[in-house]
Amino acid sequence: MLPSQNTRANAGSTRTSAVYRDLRQDILRGRLSPSAKLLIDEIGQRYGVTSTPIREALNQLVTEGFVQKVDQKGFFVAQVSRRELTELTNTRCWVESIALRESLANRTPQWEEQLILAGHRLSRINRSSDPEVFRESAPWEDTHKQFHMALLAACPSRWLLEFCSLMTDHAARYRYLSMSLAYPGRDVTKEHKALIDAAIDGPPARAIEMLTEHYRTTADIIIRSNMDLPD
Structure with missing residues (x-):
């Protein structure tokens, strides 16, 4: 050429x-x-x-x-629906449980440092650009994904990590539906800090349990509160 x-x-x-x-x-x-x-x-x-x-x-x-x-x-x-959200949430919990278990089994001091750093960066960014009502914060969204991928980063499977990344983006569409419903009542900063502590100091089963609960809480908020979401 x-x-x-x-x-x-x-x-x-x-x-x-x-x-x-x-x-x-x-x-x-x-x-x-x-x-x-x-x-x-x-x-x-x-x-x-x-x-x-x-x-x-x-x-x-x-x-x-x-x-x-x-x-x-x-x-x-692409359409959204309660059925699709439930399927996505279930699949994400199943797959990321495996990825997190593998990540914790292969963790290193560098992984721990990067996870703590990712959590610190996320905690320093306002979830909303307006303290009273939800206003989109693009820096938070980007850093939020980086934090969740940092949890899984020591997983040795590239295929698994790429699938987790894709599901994270699909879940972000639904999470936007819940922002105005959960903000500012939901303390996601506290949830993220607890995830870090569990991943570093707790048994793997506890960290996995907290991660799946974190995802299911978001899905439950959307399903309970968003009456416009199709079945």
């Missing part, structure tokens, strides 16, 4: 990556509503790109489950 061809290929890849990243974030954070139709022209205007990188990004999001492709109808933001 000639240098100019390499340049064009790299530019196309960069555009696709940018659209994929922006679309993914807008879906995760509820800026694009569940079941909304994703029109190529509208996306192009929204992100300032042509149709080719849009289609490539959409197809990538289809493989991850954030977008649904319907024959003869086009692309749609």
Whole structure:
């Protein structure tokens, strides 16, 4: 391939990556509503790109489950439902229990230091940009995921960690539904600190139990309080 061809290929890849990243974030954070139709022209205007990188990004999001492709109808933001949330939560608890058990079995001083650091960073960021009502805090969201992945980081299976990361992002869509319902009554900082203590000092079974309880609490809040969530 000639240098100019390499340049064009790299530019196309960069555009696709940018659209994929922006679309993914807008879906995760509820800026694009569940079941909304994703029109190529509208996306192009929204992100300032042509149709080719849009289609490539959409197809990538289809493989991850954030977008649904319907024959003869086009692309749609993946639906949400109570049944889907229950299935996701159960699967996440099952799989992350294995990943956490393996992580604790292979922990090192460096793992412990990184976990404590991740927890400290998370505790230093306000959950909401407004102390009275929930307002999205993107830095908290990013650091929150880093904290949960730090718990699992010593797990020796790359495949397992990648699946846990994907499920974490799917769960984030639902967690956004619960933010205004649980904030500021739920003390997630205390829950995260307890997780750190259990992972470092407690038996693995206790840390696993606390992690699954942490996830199920979020699901329960959404299911009990969000009457608009389809069955």
